[in-house]
Amino acid sequence: MAHHVRRRTAAALAVICATSLAAAPAAAADGPDAAALMAAVEDHCGENGCHDILPPGQNGNATLVDILGNQLFGTRPAHSSDQLDMYDDLLHDYQGLDDAGLDSYFMDASFGVAEGDVGREYSPRDDVSIIRDDSYGVPHIYGETREGTMFGAGYAVAEDRLFLMDVLRNLGRGELTPFAGGAEGNRSFEQMLWSTAPYTEEDKQAQIDRVAASGERGAQALADVDAYIEGINAYIDASQERNDYPGEYVLTGHKNAVTQEGEIEHFKPTDIVGIASMVGALFGGGGGGEVQSAVIKLAFQNQYGEEKGAELWQAWRMENDPEATVTVDGDFPYSGTPEDPVGQVLPDEGSVEPYDIVHDEQGSAGGDGSAQAAASQQSTAEGDEQVSDLPEEDRADLEAKAEEGDLEAAEGIFNEGVLPADLAEPRGMSNALLVSGEHTASGHPVAVMGPQTGYFSPQLLMVQELQGPGISARGASFPGTSFYVQMGRGTDYAWSATSAGQDITDTFAVDLCEPDGSDPDTSSRGYIAQDGSCTGFEELTVENAWEPTVADQTPAGSYRLTALRSEFGLVESFATVDGDPVAFVQRRSTYMREVDSIIGFQKFNEPETITSAEEFQKAAGDIGYAFNWHYADAEEIAFMNSGANPVRAEGTDPNLPIAAGSEAGWQGWNPEDNGADYTPLEQHPNTVGQDYLVNWNNKVGRGYTAGWGSGSVHRGDLLDGRVSALIEEGHDFTKSSLTRVMMEAGHTDLRGEQVLPVLLRALEDADTSDPQVAEAVAALTAWEEAGAPRREAARGDGSYQHAEAIRIMDAWWPLLVSAQFQPGLGEGLYTELTRAVQVDETPFGDGGHKGSAYQYGWWSYVDKDLRSVLGEEVEGPLGEQYCGAGDAEECRTLLVDTLADAAATPAEEIYPGGDQVAADTVVHQPLGGINMWPIAWQNRPTYQQVVEFEGGRG
Template identity: 65%
Template sequence: MTRPLRVRAAALAAVPVIAFPPAASAAAPAAAEPPAPVQAAVDYCGDQCADILPPGQNGNATLVDILAHQVFGTMPRHAGDQMVPYDRLLHSYTGLTDAQLDDFFNDASFGVPAGQVESRVRPRADVEIVRDRATGVPHITGTTREGTMFGAGYAAAGDRLFLIDVFRRLGRGELTSFAGGAPSNQALEQSLWRGAPYTEADLQAQIDRVAASGPRGAQALADVEDYVAGMNAYIDEARADRDYPGEYVLTGHMDAITQRGTIEHFTPTDVVGIASVVGLLFGGGGGGEVASGLALLAFQERYGAQEGERLYEAWRAQNDPESVLTVHEGEFPYAQSPEDPVGVALADPGSVVPHELVRDASGAAASGASAEPVPQSEGTATEPAPTATPGGAEDLVAPGEVEENLEHVRGLFNDGVLPGDLISDPDGMSNALLVAGEHTASGDPIMVAGPQTGYFSPQLLMVQELQGPGISARGASFPGLSFYVQIGRGPDYAWSPTSASQDITDTFALRLCEPDGSAPTTESRHYLDGEDCVPFEELSVDNSWTPTVADQTPAGSYRLLSLRTPYGLVESFATVDGTPVAYVTRRSTYLREVDSIIGFQQFNEPAAITSAADFQRAAFDVGYAFNWFYTDTDDIAFFNSGANPVRAQGTDPNLPIWSEPAYQWQDWNPADNGARYHPFAERPQVVNQDYISNWNNRQAAGYTSGWGMGAVHRGDLLDGRISALIAEGHAFTRASLVQTMMEAGVADLRAEQVLPELLRVIDSAPVDDPELAAAVAELRAWHEDGSLRREPELGAGEYVHAEAIHTLDAWWPLLVRAQFEPGLGTPLYEQLTRLVQINETPSGGQNGGGGSGGSPNQSQPHRGSAFQYGWWGYVDKDLRAVLGEEVQGGFGTAYCGGGELAQCRAVLLETLAQAAAEPWETTYPGDAECDSGDQLCADSIVHSTLGGITQPRIAWQNRPTYQAVHQFPARRTDPPPGG
């Protein structure tokens, strides 16, 4: 039995609260001469810039912090202080005014007022780090560029050292050896290694190539080296002060008694590895061509070659004319399927065998054994947890009790450091709303935007301000990459991205061979490169683990083995017309992760960004697939970045193709994966459209989208509201644009956009059954009241229209299957659900009415982001076809009820009756957080724990996890606001 933690109550006041050393313990200046004075940056925002990052800035906690948090509920300072304002906006956005924004966002002005300084540290003579009392954000000012970068690294380690280490290990395929063998750690590690395996030489080659590319590349390398030096200086000080993150003890890397252990210094190649993680998570796109090919074959098997191909194209809907667009006018053709594609290499049905990544598994890796996860914290974010006060830790834990105290926090990491689907389902990220000055009350443009990177404790992003020679910016960055601000603002401009996910990944088929000339099979591990039969290059990493305090997964080990060719990474083996092949995937940013550093460098350099056009040109230098949004006092702008390869004429980027030279990307260099890319003019872009909105929807006409980006998309929730307000002549303020975002963030896409068509079909005849009529009336009332999933007030305990919300949650998966499976047939229906999941609700619990026949491909519960992926557009188009309407980009046939209105209505009513009768306990199954049947709790957001500090649940909201509000009343050619 685990005994309770014995802590001296009188010593609670001695719990240290921040992981960065206080000013008194700061390092002495590196040089003897007095430090140069630090000058305040000129700010043109006029107190009209704000941001928020829940749960808080501080992501480091000492062992004592963690123990006190677990026993007494104390929270390290700034570890959770942004949760309450973030959550309360949901309940307070109606009637919001500009004056009230400060209640829900932090001041994002440059600098710290004299009376608001919490700490001031000079880790060396040429840089000062000031943290403000309100948030603990580091404001880093250097008298030299080298000092500024050093300070950025020092501050990043002070806020996220353990998390940076986790991402370093993940980028090298070493997460389980570092953090434990929990199943989620294994899944995440394998996903990353499958998509971005690198050798040390690969990482260094990227650095060398970019550093030699010109002055900007050389400066970038110098910046990274100084940044890494700052992180390492912090590590040395934290070890000397015994002030390092407690997770190093919990994962067995440090000994709490002897202080022996290792926290390894960082290197520039570690930064490249971290960049590969971020790029794969948020800046990739495409792939899946083998699955698309199997869908094409399934359509042809069902309907015949010609009709099957036509229906495949209708369902693929790569350029749906009804889809919401970010750029309202103009066409930007990219990645479109040609009429008669060449080089197509479709797998024979049933022949595809995925490449086996995991080898030589033993112990827990072979058995799947793991410790039971410990539930995360209870309650909701109503008030901040008590904050411990600074002081020494020596009296908190009695001598000899460290080991039993550590027992108290076994399982702290919730069965893994990071969720296993972080990479497998990364694309539902971020939104942006921008309004041109002619539609604002002040005449100055407004932007409300931010990345929807998921809810974690600590958060995956951190906020900072960087001021130094050639750099002036404030905003969010990924820890380990925060030598530049990646999302934020300069003196008189601001920018923010969303994940674009355009197709920058292709699949090629390599013919297999045997070196002795014998007949190959799908078990062969050589391939034809021209006339030569060559072996696959093997990239492997060995991982082993033993139980630790944080992760009690029994000891185990395995080897990760990726097979690489110059043509790409092996994804699977199959036959094509009986010929054994390896399918390899090639991402245009693979081996080129570092290239994007040049674009981010310019974002932070005011001299490089003096206009919207300058920003668009800088964004063009980012190779990752992002949508970029920009504002200053005159303009709003959009630009889509990414290394979009120019493909061989006639090839289809949506299907696998042969690897012969005739079908390769133009000017492709297998040595470094360079190629010819689509030029600036061919990228979706716009300046000073009336408004710009994006929620990961299609960018522009002609720009090919992924599966499921059709007539209904969650982007409609933003676009429809903004366009309607502009049509009414509304003059936007910062507060009213935030209101628009927030209302879209609590809307149910299905209820707002698809329920009207469902009701129209049902209304084609009277509903005689009283119970069904009541269910229909409840659904109608919900839709007419705004289709929101929202409590009437904070703490009400249930949604307005809770019954209708339950009915639709239970109905949707039943409806989709009943509507489409009879016409498509089970094999084709199931193949399509592998390409596009049918549902993504806040709770993630509806998988077909608790096993009553729906698709299981539902979203992860408690994650916030919802309504990105689903069959919303398919259902909508089909119902309109049944109603006899002309549907642009429709199927050309109707599925519901065989296309007969009366039969379709019968299908809807039958499934609606099932849904209305479904017990709430079935629709909302219980979990570690919630009792079964608790609708509000099932929807709630739970912060995934990445360390020893947990967070309370908050109410569901479909909203960025770092969000900023920007409006600039002046620019550098004007006097600063307020003189």
């Protein structure tokens, strides 16, 4: 801590101004009897049957006094960090975990609030009551009417995430920088979303109107949204009247702390569409990248010749690798490369010009983020020391600073952006472990599962319970779309999701033209439309300007964001094909259809609809986003892959660009609303009653979409190998034993467990007489035999077990990959492949501190090539042998040489500051004004459930 927090004195504490209250009173109303409504709710979790957790804490709102207190004294609002140590503790304690101990590491996720645990009970209007439990501040919302329930959900989410929601809606408008400042993180994220989901207000409203008119469910869903927005806006009005609104509005210049001038804008339905599009783009998309794939194919053909190059490109693509671990048994062919492609397009070599949506940029990227970086490491305190815990003189000082507008303590807290740049990276971090009752001690299925949405303060998700007519659920939702629980539990069932990433995005090549008939080139901004006319691209433009604020001191600047839209899709790049200019445009099946998925989520929350695993699968089929859905009740486990998978015309190659004017493409496609024919539910990977299900964003089924490098080694192997081995041994799983499996995999180095064994086999016959090499081999061998952990022996040790082996592996891997493959591939092809699949993804890589690791890397390439060179059996080989040009002795020499270099690499050249443990630590990046302390590295979902139902509704 920057300042020592002095404990509460024995004297009674004076109450400071309303702006510092951790739990402000709700609007007064005579609500329904929450206790009676709670008693009527049916719950089949049984004793200790349902748990969940979402660090750092439920409360994501902070007043100006709270923020100043955090910056000056390290205090935090109540319930903003009380789940953080629980989450971290499991890593250190899991080996002794039993079912009775789950309460120490997870919240009780039963419905209702236990007697004696009621923190606040209030009614923002007369047909809904909200109870916040005293333990963690989770809102339990009980509505007498459906409308009241949704209103309560809106009021509660605004209490917990108002400023974050405002950030997200402005992001959805493409206007984050004028709202929150011009920092690099804000601009990067703003540009990413505007390039993938640029919408006018009319576009958003058209989606709403279409779904509302689609039938009874659509009309109900939009009525739910309207009531939800009313609740949000009611809280906005009440908080401004009380002057206890989030302090970030002052720090970003939207409210004046002294005069209280300025208004927080009310939400409207189109804002919800914008937030949904952000969620879909980050977590529910899939496909795309066809231009990059084409460039790589050309590079293969340049290196090996046309025929051989095409074969090797296909081998490295690994779209259906026979050695890949899959989640679901059976074949589910989709989006594979056809034998006789039609309409396939390759750009001319070197002709691709990426389209930059940024125009007329001015101003600098802003500060170096030092204030935020320092703040995020500020405190290692545990618990929820609040402003009210400070001595009276300190509290009075904070109050005076807020009243006088003395905000120096909060200067620069958003210098890196209120949304960090790496949040815009593709997400693939969630996992799920489900075991059928046949292999559990109780005879009922057990599930440990959750999404990994990154580590932020406040968290991107929030937890709530919704109880009202037709609705009964508890779990996590994205703020701004939390009118339904998106992942959680119902009366006698639970569900969760991982990002699937199957191919719902294609790239089309459209011919460019000039309206006057002159010869076009890649600077032309007209294209040949379906009717044969030369049509100008539609320009979707936002003009953004920003000024320095207290929180973001980036110098003033401005720019224009302009996305180009054709009837075929959004422009990604320009190029020539056989000398003729084209635009490559991307078409995502959920573009202009962001609202459609609302129906599936609506059903998930309805016990009368979800009466079996099969009914859950049908509901998941109404979700257009690409997700893997996992389900458990008292009798069955099930899996369903969702997504609006377009039916492609025969011969269409979805892995490369498609000629827009050809017979290839999407069947039944309507350019007016981007509708198309979609593959039926049964063709998506699905199962009911499989022995076990594990998924860590790995390939879900044979023949189904897989990304580059999805082969013999994947992070999912860390889960699959452990669960399958225990089943083979006859282990009867419990909630705690399955949690232990998850946690063990969550601190394991994938390279050390899955690839190091073949490296060590190769070194057995190598000359390792050099003492430094011999010591390195011994250290790596001991680490591999211990299970390749990245974990301290005890919390706070400051160094990893097997620290030397980990240092060597971290240094060795990039040296090894380059030496193994670059000579054979050639520098150009090798570089292009590293753009498709990064070489390594360690906990500390790319700035580190993000938790998730080992999703993307060259694990399979290294593994397959080494086994091939050593003469071991390889299914789906790479087509060529690369290590030592295929000579086993030369390969061993290469391994020894690179290992020697790695062993000689000091820690200071690998880790920032040379501190291995500190480099790996997870840091919750601020999405508001409250910072958290770092926790130990763990590869684990951020929201996580542990569930086992004892029975059901029959």
